[in-house]
Amino acid sequence: MAKLVGVYASSHAPLIVRGWKDVSPRNQQDLTRAMTELGRRIKAARPDVLIEISPDHWVNFFINNLPSICVGMGEEHEGPAEPWMKECPYKKIAGHPRLAHHIVQTALEHDFEPSMSHHLTLDHGFCIPLWRGGLDPLPPIVPIIFNDIEPPFPTVRRCLRWGAMLAEAIRSYPEDIRVAILATGGLSHSIGEPTMGEIDEPFDRECIRHFEKGDDSLVDFLNERLPTIGNGAAEIRNWIAAHGAAGKRGFELIGYCNCPEVYVGCGFASWNLGAAA
Amino acid sequence: MRDYWLSKLFFDLQSSPPLGEEYRADRKKILDRYHLGPEVRAAVERDDVAFLAARVNPYLLRFYFVVAGMPEAEFLRKVRTAGAAAAARSSHG
Numbered sequence: 001m002a003k004l005v006g007v008y009a010s011s012h013a014p015l016i017v018r019g020w021k022d023v024s025p026r027n028q029q030d031l032t033r034a035m036t037e038l039g040r041r042i043k044a045a046r047p048d049v050l051i052e053i054s055p056d057h058w059v060n061f062f063i064n065n066l067p068s069i070c071v072g073m074g075e076e077h078e079g080p081a082e083p084w085m086k087e088c089p090y091k092k093i094a095g096h097p098r099l100a101h102h103i104v105q106t107a108l109e110h111d112f113e114p115s116m117s118h119h120l121t122l123d124h125g126f127c128i129p130l131w132r133g134g135l136d137p138l139p140p141i142v143p144i145i146f147n148d149i150e151p152p153f154p155t156v157r158r159c160l161r162w163g164a165m166l167a168e169a170i171r172s173y174p175e176d177i178r179v180a181i182l183a184t185g186g187l188s189h190s191i192g193e194p195t196m197g198e199i200d201e202p203f204d205r206e207c208i209r210h211f212e213k214g215d216d217s218l219v220d221f222l223n224e225r226l227p228t229i230g231n232g233a234a235e236i237r238n239w240i241a242a243h244g245a246a247g248k249r250g251f252e253l254i255g256y257c258n259c260p261e262v263y264v265g266c267g268f269a270s271w272n273l274g275a276a277a
Numbered sequence: 278m279r280d281y282w283l284s285k286l287f288f289d290l291q292s293s294p295p296l297g298e299e300y301r302a303d304r305k306k307i308l309d310r311y312h313l314g315p316e317v318r319a320a321v322e323r324d325d326v327a328f329l330a331a332r333v334n335p336y337l338l339r340f341y342f343v344v345a346g347m348p349e350a351e352f353l354r355k356v357r358t359a360g361a362a363a364a365a366r367s368s369h370g
Contacts, residue, residue: 058337062288063279083294150334192335194360196353231335 002099002173006045006180007246007271009239010038010129011187012054015262017128018084023261032132034255034268039133041254041270047180049096050139051103051166053238054125054184055148060117067115068154069162071107072143073100078121085124088131093122096140099173103142106169112162120145125184125235139180146241148185148234156222159237163244170245183242185235187256189264195230201258203229204265207236211243211251211269218243232264239269246271280332282312283321287333291340301346326352327359 015023016031023031042050059081061067075097079090107114120143130138144166147153154162163181170179187207188200203225210218222240226233243251250272257266286308290297300307308318320328324347330338342352 058288058291058334058340063281063284063334081292149336192330192337192339192356194330194357194363196339196356 002170002175002177002179004167004170004181004245004273005047005178006042007242007273008038008042008180009183009186009242009267009269010035010133011264011266011268012125012128012184013189013259013262013264013266014082014084014124014128015264016132016266017088017124019261023259027257027259027261030255030257031259031266034257034266035129035132036134037254038129038268038270039135042133042135042180042182045180046178047139048177049099049142049179051099051142051144051179051181052122052126052184053144053146053181053241054123055235055238056145057123057125057149059121059123060145063150066147066150067145068147069112070115070117070120070145071100071104072120072141072145073097073104073116074118074120077119077141077143080123080127081121082124085127088127089136090122090127090131090138093138094140096142098175099177099179100142102173103144103166103169106172107162107165110165110168112165114144129182129184146238148237153234154237156219156226156237156240159240160219160244160248163241163246166241167245167247181242181245183238185238186233187236187265187267188229189232190230191232191263193231197260197263198230199258199260199263199265200229200233201265203233204256204258204267208253208256208267208269211239212253214248214251242271246273250274278332279334280314280317283317283329284333284337286311286313286321287337287341290344291337297344300344324355326355327362330356330359331363
């Protein structure tokens with residue numbers, strides 16, 4: 001049987017790549033330290049497959065066909081298409097169709113109906129945390145796209161349940177492989193809105209405290225506060241799915257950087273799954 | 278509210294760097310290919326961030342003005358002014 005060996009979360013601000021030279025030395029240092037440590041932890045978990053949960057920033061989908069959740073089933077995915085990601089080493093990224101198929105099958109048996117894609121392009125949201133975490137070569141990736149970009153969004157509670165279902169899919173997968181989960185996006189930021197550039201550090205810190213507490217107050221907190229924070233914070237849904245997969249326990253902050261140069265309250269975390277992992 | 282063809286224009290421009298180059302060289306030629314309403318087209322031609330912001334996803338809006346070549350500081354100023362104007366309108370009913 002497959003084993004869940006690690007659960008992680010990371011911000012993915014484009015300006016970490018596109019505007020790195022404009023980031024202050026202090027913030028460069030904090031971000032580098034956090035992203036390197038995140039990468040180190042993922043590598044130490046030795047995953048045979050990495051499930052990644054990230055939004056699609058208008059690369060694969062448009063408003064003529066916009067899935068709430070889509071699982072990447074392909075043998076291979078395309079690397080990032082953004083011109084400013086051309087230095088990214090991932091041009092073609094191996095997938096894991098058998099695990100992806102099992103995840104979709106398990107989802108359907110649990111009354112979820114995800115979309116499927118046999119050929120996805122993995123944009124900066126998927127690739128920046130892996131690249132900056134020093135994961136090269138990459139393990140095969142099963143990408144799962146959550147719509148955090150164009151409202152209405154999946155509910156926070158539904159995302160939590162998706163995560164729990166994902167853990168069940170891993171537990172019931174018949175091959176003896178090690179599987180990790182990385183959720184990307186968040187924390188507070190605002191893109192293309194009147195509040196663009198505003199970071200709500202008190203919100204971010206409170207959000208982190210709720211993750212650490214590990215009870216359902218996190219759902220109520222996000223239901224109340226997400227509509228009042230910039231649109232980028234919608235990506236915290238991906239962290240919620242990771243939290244659900246980890247059984248809502250063991251959240252550990254690796255680093256937080258209120259980084260106005262990249263417009264994002266950047267957070268990096270892992271979940272301690274206990275000695276059994 | 279989403280204007281489909283305006284959204285499609287912005288989506289296509291950010292999806293295709295060559296189209297972006299063509300657009301910066303001859304905006305009118307590209308705009309002719311999209312079924313934009315006259316008010317919408319006029320707003321695109323005058324870079325009316327506030328008008329466009331009410332009709333497209335904010336990420337597409339942001340990508341569009343990067344592709345169109347608007348300096349970041351100018352975009353930030355205009356999008357923030359758009360928000361202030363919308364707030365003023367809503368406070369006056």
